[in-house]
Amino acid sequence: MYTNKESLIHFILKVVEISKSDAEEIAASFHPFKLREKEFLLKENQISDDYLYLKSGLMRTFLYNLKGEEITIDFFTEDNMVFEITSFFNRVHSEANIQAITPCTGFRISYKELNTLFHNKPAFRDFGRAILVKEFMASQKRNYGMINRTAKERYQNLLVNKPQILKYSPLKFIASYLGVTDSTLSRLRKNL
Amino acid sequence: MYTNKESLIHFILKVVEISKSDAEEIAASFHPFKLREKEFLLKENQISDDYLYLKSGLMRTFLYNLKGEEITIDFFTEDNMVFEITSFFNRVHSEANIQAITPCTGFRISYKELNTLFHNKPAFRDFGRAILVKEFMASQKRNYGMINRTAKERYQNLLVNKPQILKYSPLKFIASYLGVTDSTLSRLRKNL
DNA sequence: TAGTTTTTTTGCCTTTTGTCAAGTAAGTTT
DNA sequence: AAACTTACTTGACAAAAGGCAAAAAAACTA
Numbered sequence: 423m424y425t426n427k428e429s430l431i432h433f434i435l436k437v438v439e440i441s442k443s444d445a446e447e448i449a450a451s452f453h454p455f456k457l458r459e460k461e462f463l464l465k466e467n468q469i470s471d472d473y474l475y476l477k478s479g480l481m482r483t484f485l486y487n488l489k490g491e492e493i494t495i496d497f498f499t500e501d502n503m504v505f506e507i508t509s510f511f512n513r514v515h516s517e518a519n520i521q522a523i524t525p526c527t528g529f530r531i532s533y534k535e536l537n538t539l540f541h542n543k544p545a546f547r548d549f550g551r552a553i554l555v556k557e558f559m560a561s562q563k564r565n566y567g568m569i570n571r572t573a574k575e576r577y578q579n580l581l582v583n584k585p586q587i588l589k590y591s592p593l594k595f596i597a598s599y600l601g602v603t604d605s606t607l608s609r610l611r612k613n614l
Numbered sequence: 615m616y617t618n619k620e621s622l623i624h625f626i627l628k629v630v631e632i633s634k635s636d637a638e639e640i641a642a643s644f645h646p647f648k649l650r651e652k653e654f655l656l657k658e659n660q661i662s663d664d665y666l667y668l669k670s671g672l673m674r675t676f677l678y679n680l681k682g683e684e685i686t687i688d689f690f691t692e693d694n695m696v697f698e699i700t701s702f703f704n705r706v707h708s709e710a711n712i713q714a715i716t717p718c719t720g721f722r723i724s725y726k727e728l729n730t731l732f733h734n735k736p737a738f739r740d741f742g743r744a745i746l747v748k749e750f751m752a753s754q755k756r757n758y759g760m761i762n763r764t765a766k767e768r769y770q771n772l773l774v775n776k777p778q779i780l781k782y783s784p785l786k787f788i789a790s791y792l793g794v795t796d797s798t799l800s801r802l803r804k805n806l
Numbered sequence: 807t808a809g810t811t812t813t814t815t816t817g818c819c820t821t822t823t824g825t826c827a828a829g830t831a832a833g834t835t836t
Numbered sequence: 837a838a839a840c841t842t843a844c845t846t847g848a849c850a851a852a853a854g855g856c857a858a859a860a861a862a863a864c865t866a
Contacts, residue, residue: 554746569793601761
């Protein structure tokens, strides 16, 4: 399997100020990883054991609302970390699913491996914290954007910030992610 | 100044599985802290240096939208941690403000103190991570709730989960937090 | 307490979004 | 290719929420 970790090393160095050799050591602990289109990384009720760097591809996390409809909670694009925080860090059964929309490749470690690194490698400590901070910030930003924008503005925003999603994801995933019905999104799109 | 840290020790033990003596040692590193009603913990453009355990009182974080209106992003209730993640962890100027709604008391540490603990005290490492995970989860949950509920449901949800807020916060803070206008919230409230 | 300011409520009307249902388009399977 | 399924679009109408302005209530100040 293809194991060139340049992209991961580059990603680590982008996220936290550590030496290149530290970054290489961290990357060395990750294992190659692959998913086919529509394949699941995590299904609800499982305990997640993947802390994943997504090198290429598009994924989404979703759950079911009270009516049994799929609600897409988040998209994961390439050159980002992917994990279900609650299940992975608290070792509890997941309420969410994580699914590949396109074929995906990347590198992963397990919870056990992460903890070993976390306690033994100060550089990884900083990396791990930086990732949590980064994702937390993204979640807060998303919150703000969802509350203070109309559906149309939210769509336009997505168009600018994550065009990959619009390109590869079916409309219905995007609609539930934006919190509107399929019909509404279809109409929004019509008015460019 | 009143420095009984029982509540903080209890909070730490609730969040992470460590020994009582570890929790006491962590708590010992925190310093007493007080804010008057309407006083600011953080103003926009400052670099936050407070990692705070709120023992009593109610706070909010807010920023200004494009029209110059205050948008309340989050409320902080007693027995929770308070910090502006972006500014505090990335040492950048804050876009947000944090303000006491009622008089507040608690215990705080600085960024420097946090880092010393983080690298020297394994138990604090786990605590720090658990807090980030906890807050991240809360943010995600809020996201989901904002998108898939009507304003009325969001209000009712707040009513059940954080009644303190409804008791002490003016309506307009709550309205912007829920993403509706003052008028709309006033009408929602009328229909109980 | 009278006057001032801020907060909350209400009415009227508009815009946004949802619901339901039907229709078209596209993708799979046999 | 025909049959079937899933995805997307569109129309007609209903409900949710916003904009604006004025009134009422509450909080603050001199």
